[in-house]
Amino acid sequence: MTKRGKQAIREADARKSEFLEETKVGKLGNMLSALLRGASDHNIAFSDLRYTLESLGFEVRINGDHFIYTKHDVVEIVNIQPIGNKAKAYQVKQVRNLILKYKLAR
Numbered sequence: 272m273t274k275r276g277k278q279a280i281r282e283a284d285a286r287k288s289e290f291l292e293e294t295k296v297g298k299l300g301n302m303l304s305a306l307l308r309g310a311s312d313h314n315i316a317f318s319d320l321r322y323t324l325e326s327l328g329f330e331v332r333i334n335g336d337h338f339i340y341t342k343h344d345v346v347e348i349v350n351i352q353p354i355g356n357k358a359k360a361y362q363v364k365q366v367r368n369l370i371l372k373y374k375l376a377r
Contacts, residue, residue: 299326303376306367312360317353320366324349327375345373 302323305311321338325331329340329349340349347369351362370376 299323302326303370306363306370307376309364309367312363312367313357315358315360315363317351317356317358320351320358320363324351324366327370345369345375 299322302319305315306320306323321331324340327342329342329345332339332341336352338351340351349362349366349369351358351366353359
């Protein structure tokens with residue numbers, strides 16, 4: 272492969288990485304916006320709540336259907352469980368309160 276071909280591959284890989292990072296930031300931003308609005312606590316997907324916590328730096332420990340999240344600079348432990356594919360509304364509210372209390376939203 273020529274130098275030009277290798278350079279083109281490196282540039283394409285860099286564009287792909289930038290796109291993936293923007294997509295991640297966009298999804299996290301959308302989830303934070305939905306959580307902080309508080310208008311649809313009953314309609315937050317469990318996987319989206321997990322994604323948000325993990326993106327904010329929480330570590331997960333799983334015990335049955337309990338997903339237990341901790342973070343070194345957050346005193347509280349977050350324990351969430353799904354109802355089908357949705358998160359429980361009161362747990363969404365708890366996560367929102369933690370985000371606000373510790374100013375985790377960037």
